[in-house]
Amino acid sequence: MQEFDVIIVGAGPAGLRAADRLARAKLRVLCVDKKQEIGVPKRCAEGLGLGWFKRLGLKPDPKWAVQEIRGAALYAPSGKVVEMRFPETNGFVLERRVFEKELARQASENGALIKTKADAFEFERSGGRVNVKVREGSEVVEYSARLIFACDGVETLTARRLGVNTTMPLADYDSGYQYEMANIDFENSDLINIFFGLEIAPRGYLWIFPKGKHQANVGIGIGGTSEKTAKYYLDKFIESQPGLKKGSIIEVNCGCVPVGGFLDDMTADNLLIAGDAAHQVNPIHGGGIGLAMEGADIASGVAIRAFEENDFSHDFLKQYNDLWYEARGNKLKAVLKKRRMFENLQDKDFETLAANISGEDVMKLSAGDLVEAAKVVTKKLMKSPGLVKVMLKYLK
Numbered sequence: 001m002q003e004f005d006v007i008i009v010g011a012g013p014a015g016l017r018a019a020d021r022l023a024r025a026k027l028r029v030l031c032v033d034k035k036q037e038i039g040v041p042k043r044c045a046e047g048l049g050l051g052w053f054k055r056l057g058l059k060p061d062p063k064w065a066v067q068e069i070r071g072a073a074l075y076a077p078s079g080k081v082v083e084m085r086f087p088e089t090n091g092f093v094l095e096r097r098v099f100e101k102e103l104a105r106q107a108s109e110n111g112a113l114i115k116t117k118a119d120a121f122e123f124e125r126s127g128g129r130v131n132v133k134v135r136e137g138s139e140v141v142e143y144s145a146r147l148i149f150a151c152d153g154v155e156t157l158t159a160r161r162l163g164v165n166t167t168m169p170l171a172d173y174d175s176g177y178q179y180e181m182a183n184i185d186f187e188n189s190d191l192i193n194i195f196f197g198l199e200i201a202p203r204g205y206l207w208i209f210p211k212g213k214h215q216a217n218v219g220i221g222i223g224g225t226s227e228k229t230a231k232y233y234l235d236k237f238i239e240s241q242p243g244l245k246k247g248s249i250i251e252v253n254c255g256c257v258p259v260g261g262f263l264d265d266m267t268a269d270n271l272l273i274a275g276d277a278a279h280q281v282n283p284i285h286g287g288g289i290g291l292a293m294e295g296a297d298i299a300s301g302v303a304i305r306a307f308e309e310n311d312f313s314h315d316f317l318k319q320y321n322d323l324w325y326e327a328r329g330n331k332l333k334a335v336l337k338k339r340r341m342f343e344n345l346q347d348k349d350f351e352t353l354a355a356n357i358s359g360e361d362v363m364k365l366s367a368g369d370l371v372e373a374a375k376v377v378t379k380k381l382m383k384s385p386g387l388v389k390v391m392l393k394y395l396k
């Protein structure tokens with residue numbers, strides 16, 4: 001039995017960030033991932049807003065921050081577009097395979113031991129520690145640690161195996177399907193392109209996230225209870241766009257996103273949960289890279305204190321819940337309410353919004369300038385009875 005201070009299950013953004021933070025604090029860290037290559041296959045459109053780079057202290061490196069993004073183009077079902085173009089870069093499309101390997105390299109250089117093709121499948125608490133069985137190829141290897149980090153993504157079993165049920169109803173997961181496509185033509189290779197409409201992406205949206213002028217992640221996320229599959233809607237859309245139809249599919253990605261709510265308690269004795277495993281995802285757009293890393297930072301801070309106090313009890317670890325809700329969770333709860341409203345929008349509502357709101361308005365609203373936002377909304381409302389109806393639906 002090999003002993004560590006912390007065993008992290010999952011080497012995605014959450015697990016690798018935690019591995020780095022904990023190793024820097026001189027803890028003995030093992031991070032295992034069942035995949036045979038870090039970051040592959042990706043389950044992601046790879047978009048990351050500039051704000052996250054600042055918050056997480058990341059410096060965009062052209063090796064993995066491969067496409068600068070200047071804003072977004074939002075398409076109503078009729079094709080009418082609202083374009084938000086910022087004067088400066090406001091995000092990047094990443095090459096996640098390279099990004100995650102870079103995170104792994106850093107964590108490893110700081111002292112964490114990372115293992116791939118290592119599936120953690122059995123957990124048992126014993127004498128204040130947790131014994132973990134890991135399948136490494138055809139061998140089963142046993143490890144033990146004082147603390148387990150469940151960073152094993154949306155399919156997490158680690159938390160459940162240690163007594164925390166993280167499942168939600170099917171309707172609370174979005175179903176995602178994506179092709180990375182080459183040799184395609186599309187507009188706005190410096191913007192993320194988002195398409196709305198009940199026939200395009202029911203209870204969700206379809207995206208083109210550029211990776212160069214003729215290459216992009218073309219994908220879709222739809223409500224988990226839709227009768228037809230995400231792939232059906234994506235194929236139908238591509239078929240309707242000559243610029244996409246002519247291209248090649250160089251990668252297929254699929255996965256689920258836990259968009260329906262958060263865990264009240266992300267801890268138990270000897271256990272902290274972070275990232276998708278803890279549903280730390282933006283409920284409207286499904287983005288989770290930045291949130292996973294931030295969740296891992298907060299959990300790591302609590303873990304470091306747990307070692308200082310030699311206390312790995314649920315009672316001690318549960319401070320992580322308060323810290324995360326204060327930093328992020330409470331804001332995300334407000335976003336979740338907006339999602340519930342967004343889900344009720346009909347195609348004609350998208351058209352009304354696209355006809356009445358300009359990209360500049362959306363930029364003012366998203367910049368959080370409340371006075372300016374109030375002015376914009378009031379002016380537009382007075383001019384358009386259709387918009388009043390949509391706003392009332394939102395307020396309901």
Ligand SMILES: Cc1cc2nc3c(=O)[nH]c(=O)nc-3n(C[C@H](O)[C@H](O)[C@H](O)COP(=O)(O)OP(=O)(O)OC[C@H]3O[C@@H](n4cnc5c(N)ncnc54)[C@H](O)[C@@H]3O)c2cc1C
Pocket residue numbers: 009010011012013014015032033034035039043044045046047048118119120121151152153154155156157176177178219253254255256257274275276277281286287288289290292
């Ligand atoms: C289609 C799609 C598009 C998306 N697009 C974006 C986007 O553009 N921007 C954005 O910010 N977010 C996006 N997301 C969400 C984002 O990918 C996730 O929020 C993010 O990857 C969460 O990181 P994580 O570390 O929590 O989990 P993951 O990245 O899922 O990592 C979990 C890891 O745990 C491993 N694992 C699981 N079980 C075990 C086990 N028993 N033993 C060992 N290892 C295990 C898995 O192999 C995996 O590598 C998208 C998601 C989907 C599905």
